[in-house]
Amino acid sequence: MYFDGIVYAHAADGDRGAVVALDATDGSYLWHFFGGPKRGQQFTGVDGVTFDASATWGPVLPDGTDCAEEGGATSWMHGAVDPELGMYYMTFGNARSCTSSQNGSLRPGDNLFSSTMVAVDAATGDYKWHYQSIRHDVWDMDNVHPPTLADIEVGGEERKVVFYGSKSGHQFVLDRTNGQPVLPVVDQAMITDSRQNHATTQPFPETRLLPECLVWEKLDPANIPGDPWRGVPNYNGYQPDAEGDLVFDPDSYVAVDEPFLTYPDGHPSGHREGCMYDPQWDVPILSTTSQNGGGDWSNHSYSHSTNLVYFPYGTNPVAHYNGASANGLRAIGQYQTGGILAYDASTGEVAWTNHLGTDMSHGQGPLTTASDLLFVGQIGGELLAMDATDGDVLWDFQTGSGIASAPVTYEVDGEQYVAVFAAGSTNPYGGSVTQGDSLWAFKLGGTYTTESGSQEGPDTAPLSIRRPVGGAAVEGETVGNTVLLARSSRTADTAAARDSVSTNGMQPTHLRVPVGTTVTFRNPGAETFPGFPNLKPHCATQFFEGEFNVELQPGETYEHTFDRAGEYFFNDCTDPRPTGKIEVYLEPQDQPGALRFTPSRLELGSDTGLFTGVDGTVSAHFELPPGYRYDGGAVLLAPLSATPVEASKVTANKNRAIVRFDAADVDNNVPEGETTLTVRLEVLNPDGVQEQLVSSATVTVVK
Structure with a gap:
């Protein structure tokens, strides 16, 4: 961040974490501000109150370690400057010191300035105020995010505010002159764990943007993917009953924590429901x-026209526990989705939400x-133009690679442009994201076309929307189509391998079998591992369809025949971390001469010269073998994209499927000229087998 001859640099990691101000002319040091204060350091704010921030970290440990200085808090994102007030606003991250970020046993207190916005004098770095x-x-x-500043009207009075909040889904609207909340904030009583030194209350905006607790929905094939905030079964002791409803079991694995937990007076359930700041x-x-x-880490946007703040978000519930890598386990098998919402800056009320289906955070x-x-x-890879007043998508453009940056707008010779960088990313979909290195600029009436003859890039590769299991896929025939429950190794007869609670505790974690295969789930006892058999009962709970849910004692087995293609995730009731997946696949059977396109000359041109003018349909006739019936899943395999184009309509009778695709969906995925297209579909044979x-x-493609 640059302002008035000063460069503000935020340290992205390391002990304590700091914001450093440098002279822009020669790079010389001007001032710094640590996320973890020095022992005994005093701060006096605009309210005249003086305090010792280091006292909020507990005493120095017997070995001389000072938790505030060992790990402190990192300011991951750049800050914001208010030129009129002469203040610089910066946000610091979570406390990470003395054991781990998920273990607060050695750092009692609020741990300032972790999870805090701090305002300082932009020129000198002198402390002004903070809000934790x-x-x-x-x-x-x-x-931790780039702060957004605005002057808004609240209760008939103009207020200078800064919008603060990201991962929590909270938005604190603060007076940027003194750090006090402009919109109501309540101190909410929390469940605490005596081992963690938890605070008994946490600040919550009176109006929430996102749900505060998980939803424990029934396992049901008719409810897929279900509520975006649904919990994965067996976590927190929520186990399926005979009807598939998730019911809390007080005798499940979570009972081990109960002697250390204190519940607020009047707590509605007396157990942890998967709500924000539940202890672990x-x-x-x-x-x-x-x-x-x-x-x-996505930025927000404030519109002076609508008085709305626009807040992109991701949905990815997390399981915390000591030793969890990456500061928590995003539950394997859950859907990783998201969207964008808008809320009224003056009231905090949500005006609209569009859950777009992919992570936006x-x-x-x-x-x-x-x-x-x-x-x-x-x-x-999509760039969207939305109606800022109601969230409707008005226009979308495929760039051909993932977008993880904010668009910008600018003007050249009186003509407005919008530009966006499409380079891919990894969070949270890992290697499934299509990488790239392209900058796209748009204006009204732009005529640029790609090598395919379309203005758009090809569709990106499919995203791993569900949190994937670890480990490579294993063909079922190589392991006797058998899964061993709660073992960290398929072969090791050791104490360390039995009754595993690791995420790879299903062996194998990823089993591939063709449709019609019977898979055996085994809780291995002494007959499998004579030296160190499993000692506990273990489950195979399939979610979210509820295809099967069995509890097996050591030595017991369960067999299940998979008669339809798909991904079948399952986990354990004894501890939900061990998670596996059965990938049930169909072997494509080629039908030479069965497909014809009518007409075979595909007119994909646009009357307007713009990609939005491509309309109509592409029709294909697929002759089915005698006695076969169409069962769904019709797609077009196009040469420029790894993602199949889904059919917009299918009309089927006993010997033919007429498959239609929207021409606009085909256009950017096929080249001009003569090309080969493939249609894939699923059927039931005369015996009813998929x-x-x-x-x-x-x-011939014409554009």
């Missing part, structure tokens, strides 16, 4: 949002314009 959003953070739910120790407790959810910052348009990118058929045909 989480006291004694052991969840990595810090609110050695066993996993799933809660919302997460260290990779809420707003995380990792750089997908919005841009709003004076004409009430909102531009925002998605990790699937199969997959493919056929190809040559067409």
